[in-house]
Amino acid sequence: MINNxxxxxSLVIRKIFVLAFLGLVACSSEKNTPTSRAYHNVLAKYNxxxxxxxxxxxxxxxxxxxxxxxxxxxxxxxxxxxxxTETSIKPLTxxxxxxxxxxxQRHKYSKWVDDSYLLIGRARYYQADWENATTTYRYVYxxxxxxxxxxxxxxWLLRTYVSAGEPKMASIARSVLEKEAPxxxxxxxxxxxxxxxxxxxxxxxYKEVAENLDKALPLMRRGEARARLYYALGQIRQKQHAxxxxxxxxxxxxxxNPSYELSFYTKLNLAQVTSVxxxxxxxxxxxxxxxxxxxEKNEEYRDRVYYEMASFELxxxxxxxxxxxxxxxxxQKTTNPNQKAYSYLRLGEIFYDKLHxxxxxxxxxxxxxxxxxxxxxxxxxxxxxxxxVLGDFVREYTIVQREDSLQRxxxxxxxxxxxxxxxxxxxxxxxxxxxxxxxxxxxxxAASGGGNGSSMFxxxxxxxxxxxxxxxxSDTKWALSxxxxxxxxxxxxxxxxxxxxxxxxxxxxKKDSAPMQEENNPSANAxxxxxxxxxxxxxxxxxxTEKTDDGKGKTTKAAAPERNRSAxxxxxxxxxQALAASNEKLRPALYNxxxxxxxxxxxxxxxxxxxxxFVEKFYxxxxxxxxxxxxxxxYKEKGMAEKQEVCKQKLLxxxxxSDYAGLLRNPNYLVEKKAQEAQAEKDYAVAYELYEQNRxxxxxxxxxxxxxxxxxxxxxxxxxxxxxxxxxHTLAPSDYVTRxxxxxxxxxxxxxxxxxxxxxxxxxxxxSGQSAVTSISEATSTSNEPSTSLSPYKxxxxxxxxxxxxxxxxxxxxxxxxxxxxxxxxxxxxxxxxTVNDMLINDKYFMVRVWDLPTKIQALNYLKxxxxxxxxxxxxxxxxxxxxxxxxxxxxxxxxKSKNIKEYEDFFxxxxxxxxx
Numbered sequence: 074m075i076n077n078x079x080x081x082x083s084l085v086i087r088k089i090f091v092l093a094f095l096g097l098v099a100c101s102s103e104k105n106t107p108t109s110r111a112y113h114n115v116l117a118k119y120n121x122x123x124x125x126x127x128x129x130x131x132x133x134x135x136x137x138x139x140x141x142x143x144x145x146x147x148x149x150x151x152x153x154x155x156x157x158t159e160t161s162i163k164p165l166t167x168x169x170x171x172x173x174x175x176x177x178q179r180h181k182y183s184k185w186v187d188d189s190y191l192l193i194g195r196a197r198y199y200q201a202d203w204e205n206a207t208t209t210y211r212y213v214y215x216x217x218x219x220x221x222x223x224x225x226x227x228x229w230l231l232r233t234y235v236s237a238g239e240p241k242m243a244s245i246a247r248s249v250l251e252k253e254a255p256x257x258x259x260x261x262x263x264x265x266x267x268x269x270x271x272x273x274x275x276x277x278x279y280k281e282v283a284e285n286l287d288k289a290l291p292l293m294r295r296g297e298a299r300a301r302l303y304y305a306l307g308q309i310r311q312k313q314h315a316x317x318x319x320x321x322x323x324x325x326x327x328x329x330n331p332s333y334e335l336s337f338y339t340k341l342n343l344a345q346v347t348s349v350x351x352x353x354x355x356x357x358x359x360x361x362x363x364x365x366x367x368x369e370k371n372e373e374y375r376d377r378v379y380y381e382m383a384s385f386e387l388x389x390x391x392x393x394x395x396x397x398x399x400x401x402x403x404x405q406k407t408t409n410p411n412q413k414a415y416s417y418l419r420l421g422e423i424f425y426d427k428l429h430x431x432x433x434x435x436x437x438x439x440x441x442x443x444x445x446x447x448x449x450x451x452x453x454x455x456x457x458x459x460x461x462v463l464g465d466f467v468r469e470y471t472i473v474q475r476e477d478s479l480q481r482x483x484x485x486x487x488x489x490x491x492x493x494x495x496x497x498x499x500x501x502x503x504x505x506x507x508x509x510x511x512x513x514x515x516x517x518x519a520a521s522g523g524g525n526g527s528s529m530f531x532x533x534x535x536x537x538x539x540x541x542x543x544x545x546x547s548d549t550k551w552a553l554s555x556x557x558x559x560x561x562x563x564x565x566x567x568x569x570x571x572x573x574x575x576x577x578x579x580x581x582x583k584k585d586s587a588p589m590q591e592e593n594n595p596s597a598n599a600x601x602x603x604x605x606x607x608x609x610x611x612x613x614x615x616x617x618t619e620k621t622d623d624g625k626g627k628t629t630k631a632a633a634p635e636r637n638r639s640a641x642x643x644x645x646x647x648x649x650q651a652l653a654a655s656n657e658k659l660r661p662a663l664y665n666x667x668x669x670x671x672x673x674x675x676x677x678x679x680x681x682x683x684x685x686x687f688v689e690k691f692y693x694x695x696x697x698x699x700x701x702x703x704x705x706x707x708y709k710e711k712g713m714a715e716k717q718e719v720c721k722q723k724l725l726x727x728x729x730x731s732d733y734a735g736l737l738r739n740p741n742y743l744v745e746k747k748a749q750e751a752q753a754e755k756d757y758a759v760a761y762e763l764y765e766q767n768r769x770x771x772x773x774x775x776x777x778x779x780x781x782x783x784x785x786x787x788x789x790x791x792x793x794x795x796x797x798x799x800x801x802h803t804l805a806p807s808d809y810v811t812r813x814x815x816x817x818x819x820x821x822x823x824x825x826x827x828x829x830x831x832x833x834x835x836x837x838x839x840x841s842g843q844s845a846v847t848s849i850s851e852a853t854s855t856s857n858e859p860s861t862s863l864s865p866y867k868x869x870x871x872x873x874x875x876x877x878x879x880x881x882x883x884x885x886x887x888x889x890x891x892x893x894x895x896x897x898x899x900x901x902x903x904x905x906x907x908t909v910n911d912m913l914i915n916d917k918y919f920m921v922r923v924w925d926l927p928t929k930i931q932a933l934n935y936l937k938x939x940x941x942x943x944x945x946x947x948x949x950x951x952x953x954x955x956x957x958x959x960x961x962x963x964x965x966x967x968x969x970k971s972k973n974i975k976e977y978e979d980f981f982x983x984x985x986x987x988x989x990x
Contacts (some may be wrong), residue, residue, distance in 0.1 A: 300329035321826035806840035
């Protein structure tokens with residue numbers, strides 16, 4: 074019985090093994106039968122796809138956790154991936170690719186292949202491997218059998234193109250998606266609208282972003298991700314001033330179980346968009362903010378609470394209170410470094426846009442950039458531009474204010490002058506006392522463990538608003554840690570007191586230290602002033618005051634204003650020489666300030682006032698025609714026909730040869746003049762070539778035609794000097810000297826003056842018999858083209874030239890220099906094909922060569938453009954040592970053997986005159 078049973082069991086086991094073997098054979102990866110598909114579906118799902126999907130969820134969670142939200146900006150649709158996060162998730166994304174590749178490679182007939190490919194694409198996306206990601210999604214879209222998988226691939230393809238910064242490809246993908254969207258499943262419809270919102274977000278098309286979020290959010294599950302996007306939608310509605318819609322969105326955030334941080338910012342924004350129609354409503358909002366300040370959980374967010382309080386007050390039109398709260402926000406300790414930047418920015422905007430107090434606005438914009446502001450801020454470029462404009466404005470504005478004020482004081486009679494200065498002194502003393510009282514109050518607060526600390530904005534050198542806070546825990550050292558406060562304080566001190574040595578009791582009338590008295594006594598350096606000048610009178614008054622005491626050997630309090638009077642008097646331009654020096658500062662400052670008002674700040678009224686002041690004071694200046702034309706345009710825009718006509722007549726009558734008078738006579742004047750100047754340059758080049766070829770008679774005829782055809786050309790100095798050079802071949806030495814001196818007298822500002830001076834020196838030596846040369850022609854040649862017998866190089870201007878730029882090794886990569894020069898060539902010489910290569914000179918220098926420049930004129934023009942601000946290396950490397958040269962192939966061989974840069978530079982500078990050519 075046992076043996077029979079054993080025999081039966083053995084038979085069953087053998088049958089099981091046989092069946093299993095047959096099943097395995099049937100389920101080969103190469104077979105596509107119902108049995109094999111079922112088998113491979115199980116293995117593909119749990120051995121590959123499932124594991125890859127879980128790793129993908131882990132990656133996405135890590136991205137969310139690593140991202141620090143900037144609630145000052147509209148939240149991004151998808152959290153961006155930083156470089157650090159990209160590195161940290163790399164092992165996980167590689168694991169995703171590995172696991173998701175199992176169904177693709179081993180179970181190619183399973184239904185999980187397309188889904189696995191999608192996971193591989195997502196892994197490539199999170200690695201920022203845009204090329205492989207797009208290749209994967211395009212493959213799935215073209216090969217997938219399931220409609221959902223094809224749609225998902227197309228949605229992810231659009232997202233990848235947007236992230237990769239390929240707007241053209243993104244636009245194509247978007248067009249295809251829009252056609253197929255009506256047939257999408259619920260999940261794909263949700264993802265489609267989110268991706269479309271992402272697409273429009275990158276284009277700053279917030280209306281379309283909101284429309285897509287409105288469609289996507291109802292399809293999302295309740296939770297943090299949905300709450301976050303409701304917050305973004307609320308921000309967009311708030312930006313669009315749709316407070317009612319924004320309120321609904323922010324309320325939706327709180328219904329989706331947000332994190333504490335998101336909930337906190339939502340509540341702050343709810344206060345901003347809550348409808349308040351009366352003072353009772355405003356009072357309720359203000360009470361709500363103060364309640365948030367008292368909540369211990371909000372300790373690290375106090376800076377943001379004050380920021381929102383300021384924004385609320387600004388919305389209500391309460392500018393002083395808004396400024397106060399923004400300043401208080403700046404004094405709070407914070408874990409968010411960006412917040413200070415935004416508080417500085419809002420203050421800068423207030424003082425720029427609302428108060429038009431540009432010096433203060435400049436301080437805030439400086440601090441905004443150094444805080445630093447998030448470089449991804451939507452208007453970052455505009456903010457940087459405004460900061461620069463304000464820097465230029467404050468420089469010119471300060472000069473104008475100072476010089477105008479000093480000149481007004483100089484024009485006063487002595488009695489009025491003293492009365493004015495004494496008022497200023499009295500005001501300073503009053504402010505000093507107020508400062509002392511304020512500091513005493515702050516010291517008492519600090520001693521009692523409270524107080525907000527002082528700021529630059531609490532005194533007269535600040536912004537004119539007394540800052541008080543509802544909070545008693547502010548950092549009392551804020552002013553000393555604030556770059557804007559330090560900068561403004563230093564500037565205010567220097568403006569009031571000058572650059573004084575460090576010593577005790579520096580404001581006393583009498584000191585133990587003599588040097589300070591000498592510095593403040595203008596009579597010591599007033600040797601050129603009239604005997605009875607206000608400065609002398611003030612000094613005598615001071616001496617008399619110093620003898621007045623209270624009987625105890627101490628100076629009375631009345632001495633302080635008298636003593637400070639001389640500090641104001643010493644800078645007043647009483648003499649003609651001092652007034653001329655003051656005007657030399659005022660003239661360009663007024664001109665530049667007017668242009669800044671007109672072109673950058675777009676304040677035509679202030680521009681007109683500034684330009685009018687310029688015309689009144691400096692009518693004979695060379696800039697006056699341009700200033701009158703600016704005024705003409707301003708009055709035309711403002712419809713002030715009478716003033717417009719006055720400017721027009723002044724231009725036509727007093728400056729008839731100016732470009733601006735030409736514009737009034739002919740609107741196409743500048744276009745025609747540009748064409749005329751281009752032709753003049755060509756004709757001049759022909760005349761100069763004739764001179765170089767020693768064809769003097771033809772050169773003289775060409776120059777005379779130039780003077781007749783282009784009497785108003787801007788290159789008249791070049792034409793006249795060339796005419797002088799030609800005349801030098803026939804004139805007596807003394808007559809030649811006379812002609813050169815006439816040129817220097819007639820064209821004192823010409824760039825050719827150094828060359829003319831050199832020519833004059835040689836000609837004088839010839840005229841006096843000190844030179845060994847036998848003719849003026851030889852003397853001129855000697856002065857401008859020294860004998861090449863001392864140099865190994867040969868001058869041959871007819872041959873093609875290399876352009877060379879010699880650069881220091883280690884300061885810039887040779888490949889980068891070559892790339893920039895090639896890019897320069899493609900921009901400015903698109904029709905030409907240049908050869909660009911590099912060559913090491915020695916261990917200190919290398920050179921980049923450009924070949925070829927067929928004519929001397931073309932070579933010189935190319936070199937000039939490279940040396941200008943448009944040059945390949947000018948913008949990125951303005952301070953880099955650069956040697957720009959032109960060289961024939963023969964001279965290059967000689968140079969490379971000697972490798973003596975200075976030797977060739979000497980030769981180059983003497984033979985290639987950039988100004989004259």
